[in-house]
Amino acid sequence: MNLDELPEWLPAWCRDHLGGAPIEVLFRSQQVSTVVGLRLQSERDVVVKAREDGGRAAACVAVQSRLAERGFPCARPLTPVVEVGPLAVHAEEFRPGGEVLRGDSPGIAVRCAEVFARLMAELAGVKVAPPVPNPPWVRWDEPGPGPWPAIGFLDGLDQSLVSEHIVVAAERARERLLAHDLPCVLGHADFEAQNLRWQGRRVRAVHDWDSLAWQPEAALVGAASGSFASDGPPTLAPIESSEAFLTAYQDFRGRPFTPEEVGIAWAAGVWMAAYNAREMALCGGPPAGGDALREQAAERLRRATGA
Incomplete structure (x- = not known):
């Protein structure tokens, strides 16, 4: 340019x-x-x-x-x-340098969870007006008849391109996410590989602070546990890696989640993955995230509801 x-x-x-x-x-x-x-x-x-x-x-x-x-x-x-x-x-x-940490293994999930726990601990001490409305990919609580927030450039496209399994997963996850009374906190809602730079085992920079959100801690952690490996088009991590992320986060924060929080964490990961899969389907993006959601949704939703 x-x-x-x-x-x-x-x-x-x-x-x-x-x-x-x-x-x-x-x-x-x-x-x-x-x-x-x-x-x-x-x-x-x-x-x-x-x-x-x-x-x-x-x-x-x-x-x-x-x-x-x-x-x-x-x-x-x-x-x-x-x-x-x-x-x-x-x-x-300008903060150049560092490398993207690629991969979605449980080991990488644990490394990312440690950074996210540190980030959330720092944010707990910051007092600002809530940055709302939330980014649309974590805005499951917007009032409306359907599972998605109103987004003009997506809503005007051919919705038949979105597979039924994506819509059903979003609906079930949203129902679970709206059935809680957990307090909202400040958190980073786009915690993806592409937004972090590493030097060896040390994180050099966390980017994309435009994507702060005001949602329950467990929901923000759950969203991150599903999306941490995304480097480009959004992906959904394997279930065992999301589980490793959630477990490590609680260990690093020194506070185990309640059963309610665990359920909300899994539901948030499903809803965010469904949101991303819908956007990819409507905009001609790669189907990998939607395929992973198809394979994982039943087990993730089982964990979300405790069934």
């Missing part, structure tokens, strides 16, 4: 908020947010993130800033959130 391909507002924004215009584009990615790595006139490298905001961005950046101040391995925000038309924009330090 060349400098002349940057959004028109971005060079002036960098001068106003970072003290210099960009002279080189280091990278650009586009998913939920637009993320651009830039080298400024001062030779400082920064990352600028822009996304349409439903009121979540300020809380997410505030949390990221507090964790960085405490020494948690994440990029330090360099600016607060600034509104640019419909976009919420902020800059953070």
